[in-house]
Amino acid sequence: MxxxxxxxxxxxxxxxxxxxxxxxxxxxxxxxxxxxxxxxxxxxxxxxxxxxxxxxxxxxxxxxxxxxxxxxxxxxxxxxxxxxxxxxxxxxxxxxxxxxxxxxxxxxxxxxxxxxxxxxxxxxxxxxxxxKNEQLDSAYAIMKKDLESAGDMLKRLLPAERKLSGVEISYVSIPSAQIGGDMLGYMQLDEDNVGFYLLDVAGHGVSSALMSFSVQQSIAVNSGKGSIVKSSIDQPPYYQITQPSSVLKQLNDLYLSDDHNLLYFTMVYSVLNAKTGEMKFSIAGHPPLVWLHAATGEAEFIGQDSFVVGAFDFVDYQTASLQLEPGDKIWIYSDGITEAEKGTEQFSEEGFRQTVMDIKDHPTTVQTEMLVNRVRDWQRCEQFDDDVSVLVVEWTGYSEGEQACNTKFSTRVNAQFFK
CATH class of the missing domain: 3.40.50.2300 (Response regulator)
Structure with missing residues (x-):
């Protein structure tokens, strides 16, 4: 009544x-x-x-x-x-x-x-x-909790502290929301070689995060028939490390878009021989690498003209090679950092390169954090509109004294994850 x-x-x-x-x-x-x-x-x-x-x-x-x-x-x-x-x-x-x-x-x-x-x-x-608004609020609270849990899970997928012979690594990963579409990682492929990668799935939200998770799982298998980063051979050591271009090609075949799935991603995949300093890499539609030369303190862009992964079935990727000198660093990043905005101005790839040179004398373990904070100060804002990922790999050089203990990797790794 x-x-x-x-x-x-x-x-x-x-x-x-x-x-x-x-x-x-x-x-x-x-x-x-x-x-x-x-x-x-x-x-x-x-x-x-x-x-x-x-x-x-x-x-x-x-x-x-x-x-x-x-x-x-x-x-x-x-x-x-x-x-x-x-x-x-x-x-x-x-x-x-x-x-x-x-x-x-x-x-x-x-x-x-x-x-x-x-x-x-x-x-x-x-x-x-x-x-209805109360019901929506309740549903949103549940979704928010689920997304936070998913974000925590994705955070745990990022590399934990590990010791990699002859290599020092640091990274920062900052999703623009609870979950993001960026993913990075590195792994010891064998006692001499380290694989590392960074990918950026188009878009934001759950679908992008799920794809980045799936790609990460595809790369993480580094032995057996399911591995795309190593394959079996009949002669000792009974495996061979897959060329970076072939890794990207296999990922393109696995994640090729169709009418129901329009997601694609950019990516860099590299293999560094920690004994010799030779680095092989392949780029799929991703911003160029920045190579910081220890001898001169100068940084240069290293890029390739290539297609993204998952958009076209006809693409081929190229493997290129760099010879690093002890102390040289390779920087890989997603465009969320270079496209950070202040008004109509973007931080830009050139701004990134200059910052890499500005902070070169600081320990590698803190440089990624310093770079991100430099961008935050520049844009006068703590938050980023897009996912931000930055990975730096320094080849520290290989000494013969490490030969006897290759299975006991000895170099520091620093990993920073920011919300």
Whole structure:
């Protein structure tokens, strides 16, 4: 039953309104003034409709309306102001106080009842929307918790601290939301060779994160028939390391888009021989590498013209080779860092290269964090609009003294993950 609180200091008016509204199917509760009305509403939480006189002692209808319509009140109240005045100034005052409707006392009771019914329809719609919003909030809270859990899982997929002979590695990975589409990693392929990669799935959100997770799992298998980074051969050592271009080709075949899946990704995959310093790499539509030369302190771009992974079935990728000198560093990054914006200006690949040279004298273990903080300071904002990933690999050189303990890798690795 629709419940109404009628507020009026005139007892005769209260009795009249209670009788005529009850006959029309409303459940009526009464109060003598605004103060009593607030008490009744506190005791009767189901009442959401108030029909109140304007002029009353203690607390008039205007003040009662203001309190019920304030943001601090516990629930939504549909408020109809009842007045003996029928002038524009009175109507404006009532509406400004927050009244939903304004009725003159000498209005025919059937019209008053009709307006009340219209008010209850509005109230029902409001309550329905409120309920749906609460359901959406609850669903969003569950989704947010699930996304945070997924983000934590993806975070755990990033490399933990490991010792890699002749190599020092540091990285930063910052998703733009709870989960992102960037993924990076490195792995010891054998006692001499280290594989490392960085990929950036187009778009954001769950679908991009799922693809980055899937690609990471495809690369993580580094032995047996399911491996794309190593293959079996008949002669000792009974395996061979897959060329970087072939790794990208196999990934392209695995993740080729169709009408139902339009995702693709850019990627760099590299293999560094930690004994000789030779680095083989292949790039798929990704920003160029930055090669910092220890001898000169200069940094240069190393890139390839190539297609992204997963978009076309006809592509081939190329394997290139670099000969590093001890202390040389290779920087790999996603475009979220170079496309960071300040107004209409982007940080840019050139800005990245210059920053790499600026921070070259600091320990490798802190350089990725320093670079990201430099971009944050430049854009004057802590947050990034896109996922940001930065990986730096330094070849420290290989000493013959390590020959006898190749299975005990000895170089520091630093990994930073920021939310």
């Amino acid at each position: 629709n419940e109404i609180l009628v507020v009026d200091d005139n007892r005769t008016m209260l009795m009249f309104m209670e009788r005529v509204l009850s006959k029309r199917g409303f459940k009526v509760t009464t109060a003598n003034d605004g103060t009593q009305a607030l008490h009744v509403l506190e005791e009767c939480p189901d009442i959401q409709f108030v029909l109140s006189d304007w002029m009353m002692p203690e607390m008039d209808g205007i003040e009662l309306c203001r309190r019920l319509k304030s943001g601090n009140y516990s629930r939504y109240i549909f408020f109809v102001l009842l007045s003996g005045k029928d002038d524009q100034e009175s109507i404006i005052s009532g509406i400004n106080a927050g009244a939903d409707d304004f009725v003159v006392k000498d209005t025919h009771v059937d019209e008053i009842a009709a307006r009340i019914k219209a008010g209850f329809r509005t109230l029902a719609l409001h309550n329905e929307i409120t309920t």
